[in-house]
Amino acid sequence: MQLDGKVAIVTGGATGIGGAVSRVFVRRGAKVVAVDTNPEAGNALAAELGERVAFLHGDVRDPDIAPRAVSIAVERFGLLTTLINNAHASRQAPFTDLTDDQWALSFGTGFEATKRFMLAAYPELRKQGGSVVNFASGAGLLGQVTQASYASAKEAIRGLSRVVANEWANENIRVNVVSPAALTSGVKAWREAFPELYAASVGKIPLGRFGDPEEDVAPIVAFLASDDSKYMTGQTLMADGGGVQLR
């Protein structure tokens, strides 16, 4: 299978896109350490997927969590080949209304956690080479209003990813970015609350719908984690139905 022999850390790996990535990775032959703040969903995922998943309950802002996730991968599964930096929490508000806590939430769970997990994973990834997949957003690429803290953290993640892709290329560690659009429970709640905004958003997606986390987004992440993409690094792949077309 496409991911046989891979051992991945997936942050925010219990629900949403991260949960879909955990499921699809295991189905395709990988072993997964899923890190998440939601113990109910994490334990349910581990019960569903069995011994190929280790659930680590923790917040990616906690400096101890990244080294613990790496240790679990090595102790339980023997190595670490893959890091998926998916977790990211943020709040929306106009730029002038954003509080220091809101900036800290977005940069702490997004940029800082991505940086910390990459640093913690590096000594293991370099042993045999590996793949890092970080997460961006159309909100950053397009400058979506009310998303200053989130968009800034996402574009900082893309900048970091390009630099580290170049620095680690000679050790065969690839670093790429996925920018998704997926109908997660958060997006479903937003659809209920603002049906007209949702319809307008869908109208801007050439393929005419938000993606399904498991059917549409996780396979693109799996491609970047697999050796099928071994000649790609430093790239951003849009998993968004054509909503943003990079040039």
Ligand SMILES: NC(=O)c1ccc[n+]([C@@H]2O[C@H](COP(=O)([O-])OP(=O)(O)OC[C@H]3O[C@@H](n4cnc5c(N)ncnc54)[C@H](O)[C@@H]3O)[C@@H](O)[C@H]2O)c1
């Ligand atoms: N859903 C979309 O359409 C969309 C669009 C653009 C970008 N993204 C990006 O894709 C990624 C996944 O998005 P999603 O919609 O599945 O998110 P989500 O909010 O539905 O799920 C995130 C998961 O991360 C966990 N989590 C949240 N904060 C955490 C923390 N501090 N530490 C550990 N785990 C934490 C949650 O419990 C949850 O299981 C994020 O990076 C997001 O910014 C999503």
